[in-house]
Amino acid sequence: MRKWLSLLSLCAVVNTFGQSPALIPTVSVNYVANAGLMVTQEDMKVLFDPLFRNSYGHYELPPKAIKAALFANTPPWDGIDAVFISHYHGDHFSPEDILRLLVAQPGVHLYAPSQAVTGLQAITGIENKSILKRVTTVELAYGDEPVTLDLEGLLIEAVRIPHSGWPTTRNEVENIAWRVTLNQTTTVLHMGDADPNDVHFARDAEYWDIRQPHVAFPPYWFFNSRFGLEVLSKRVKPGHSIGVHVPKSIADDPLKRPHDLRGYDLFTEPGEIRKISPKQRSKAELKAER
Numbered sequence: 408m409r410k411w412l413s414l415l416s417l418c419a420v421v422n423t424f425g426q427s428p429a430l431i432p433t434v435s436v437n438y439v440a441n442a443g444l445m446v447t448q449e450d451m452k453v454l455f456d457p458l459f460r461n462s463y464g465h466y467e468l469p470p471k472a473i474k475a476a477l478f479a480n481t482p483p484w485d486g487i488d489a490v491f492i493s494h495y496h497g498d499h500f501s502p503e504d505i506l507r508l509l510v511a512q513p514g515v516h517l518y519a520p521s522q523a524v525t526g527l528q529a530i531t532g533i534e535n536k537s538i539l540k541r542v543t544t545v546e547l548a549y550g551d552e553p554v555t556l557d558l559e560g561l562l563i564e565a566v567r568i569p570h571s572g573w574p575t576t577r578n579e580v581e582n583i584a585w586r587v588t589l590n591q592t593t594t595v596l597h598m599g600d601a602d603p604n605d606v607h608f609a610r611d612a613e614y615w616d617i618r619q620p621h622v623a624f625p626p627y628w629f630f631n632s633r634f635g636l637e638v639l640s641k642r643v644k645p646g647h648s649i650g651v652h653v654p655k656s657i658a659d660d661p662l663k664r665p666h667d668l669r670g671y672d673l674f675t676e677p678g679e680i681r682k683i684s685p686k687q688r689s690k691a692e693l694k695a696e697r
């Protein structure tokens with residue numbers, strides 16, 4: 408079985424670099440809430456913005472059952488390899504809950520912008536100081552070159568994209584778009600609360616060209632803005648996109664949504680799961696190439 412899996416991975420590596428899509432394993436995406444989700448491929452599990460406490464009256468909160476499973480290290484929320492935080496806002500990051508997760512799951516590595524890490528350090532008592540060894544701070548100013556990090560089985564790339572509201576508000580928020588490749592096979596992109604202006608993406612055109620995500624998770628406002636759609640189609644070029652950060656007021660039923668959000672795949676129900684099969688992905692990839 409192990410041998411078969413390595414052969415599978417080997418074929419899939421070839422695929423990552425642009426050859427025919429053949430043996431890519433199915434990827435599961437478990438939606439937590441707001442911009443929180445888990446991507447699983449084979450034995451690799453990563454989380455993005457999974458734990459937060461503030462809905463600001465508009466967004467879903469992580470279901471109690473998911474939080475409980477994360478803290479109890481029970482399937483399918485067990486054995487998490489890495490957690491990525493886009494930025495320190497109350498609807499994306501709770502230092503208290505992330506500390507609890509780091510204590511509960513000793514295999515977790517955390518990657519976060521410095522504002523979030525400072526928040527975590529401030530509440531970490533002496534008894535838990537050792538967990539900070541599993542925390543990697545990404546300090547990126549707007550305009551800095553993207554950075555690349557490695558963790559066993561993960562290629563991690565990060566770039567700062569301003570928070571929505573740019574250039575008039577929230578410029579100080581360190582918002583990181585994480586592009587993560589699992590087992591050298593599947594690349595996903597989580598964008599946090601990215602502003603959809605192409606000026607942020609054009610400056611790193613080569614970076615976006617070099618590795619196109621199989622699945623991207625843009626905030627839903629990329630879908631109802633002409634600029635956001637252009638960034639997705641001309642820069643990011645994902646095989647498939649699933650919109651996140653969807654307000655509770657947007658219906659699960661696409662026909663009941665505002666017209667400009669009907670044609671897109673959105674996460675709206677906490678706990679829902681998408682399986683992205685090799686066939687679906689290769690179809691999406693072909694569509695993206697057109």
Ligand SMILES: [Zn+2]
Nearest residue numbers: 494496570600
């Ligand atoms: Zn935010």
